[in-house]
Amino acid sequence: MKPLLVLVVAAAAMPLLLPGEFYLAIATQVLVYGLFAVSVNLIAGYCGMVSLGHAAFLGISGYAFALLSVGAGWPIWAATTAALGLTSLTGAMFGLVALRTSGLSFLMITLALGQIVWGIAFRYVDLTNGENGISLPRPDGVLLHGTGLYYLCLAVTAGCMLFVTVLTRSPLGAAMQGVRDQPRRMSTLGYDVWAIRYVSYVLSALLAAASGILYMLTFRFISPHALSLTVSSEAVLMVIAGGLGTTFGPLLGAALVVLLKNVASAYTDRWPTLLGLIFLFIIVVVPEGLLPGARRLLGALKARVVAPDNIGANLTRASRIEGARQ
Structure with missing residues (x-):
């Protein structure tokens, strides 16, 4: 718990140290994508299940929050609760399909499910406005922009990371890691391997839903790109770069990717090449993660x-x- 507390204190002082609003916005994006990477790490790092369709949960939550808060006029707390519930329910249904397999087959099924959701968001124009996306109006409250939004994202991310830390140190967390390392032995010992993976998958979808709401509050816009394979792949790369099965590794990987996308891209159009070289360095020198x-x-x-x-x-x-x- 102490490293998490030290990290929260350092992050709380960040707005006082950053030179301007641009870098504060980047720090906010790091928290949003870091939470999304934490959700991917929960099943990839602790259960050994790599998903390439996890952006579907981020997108479903973001779209639900936008449609309910803007289209239906719901208050923010009600739209947030409904978005979290809908996304968790979707994760529960997807888990019934995806967890019929494991390994490469699981990866391909999650990819297919993610592409189905992306296709619905792209083609169902009457609901999602297609590729034009949905925008939120300018925020009214202090907590929804600038420093207030940063602290809101920090509080949510810290709370979710505390939840993951407690979970992974609990008997369920030990069972998750046992299923990752020795699924047959765990089954022989009487553990329900499928149930452990299913609960982990649904909890991971819930964390991704929280990041989807923060995504919507941060960017004030969502389109089918938020559900794309690119976003899911970047989250997997964040987890691998930071360190699979670590508490703070996904945040470190998210900071690396977000900084390269926003800062390095301002100096060169070939920042994806730089990103590829950095990942190559990580795989060769520190294959276990940064x-x-x-x-x-x-x-x-x-x-x-x-x-x-x-x-x-x-x-x-x-x-x-x-x-x-x-």
């Missing part, structure tokens, strides 16, 4: 620094013993 890899490299560096001191201390001790004998 966060675990940094810990490993620091540990190795510390061992090299401490080793000569230990040798010198041993030599001094040996000389003293030899002198005492003489």
Whole structure:
């Protein structure tokens, strides 16, 4: 819990350190995409199920929130509750289909389900306005723009990460990791492997729904692009870059991707090439991810620094013993 508290305190001071509104907006986007990456990491990192259709949950939540708050005139709290419930229900239905398989087949089924939702958003113009998307009006409250919006995203992301931390340290979290590593042994021990994966999938959809609402509040616009394969793939890359099965790795991966998309793209049109080179470096040098890899490299560096001191201390001790004998 202490690292999470330190991270929250550092993030809370971020608006005071950033030079302008542009970088504050980037920090807000990091929180939004970081929460989405955390939802992907819940099933990919802790259950071993990689999904390429997770953007469907982000998009369903965002569209539901926009349609209910703008089209139906619902208050924000009611639209938020309904969007979370609808997305969780969709995740429960998708899980019944996707979890009939595992491995590569699971990946392909989630990809197909995600493309179905994308197709509905693209073709059902009467509901979603097609590729023109849906826009939210300018916000009225202090919490819905600028520094207030940043702190709102920070509070939601921190709360969701606290939930994931408690979950992964609970008996259910241990069962999830057991299912990831040894599904046959877990089944032999009497655990319901399918039920554990199903609960994890629905909870992951709920976290993605929360990121979808924050996405809508941050960008004030949603289109079928939010449900595309590109968004799902970027989330998987964020998780892999930061570190599968780590608490803060997805946030680190999200920060890397968002910074490259927004900052590096201002200087060069070939930022995807730079992103590819960085991921190639990660796979070659720190294949376990940036966060675990940094810990490993620091540990190795510390061992090299401490080793000569230990040798010198041993030599001094040996000389003293030899002198005492003489």
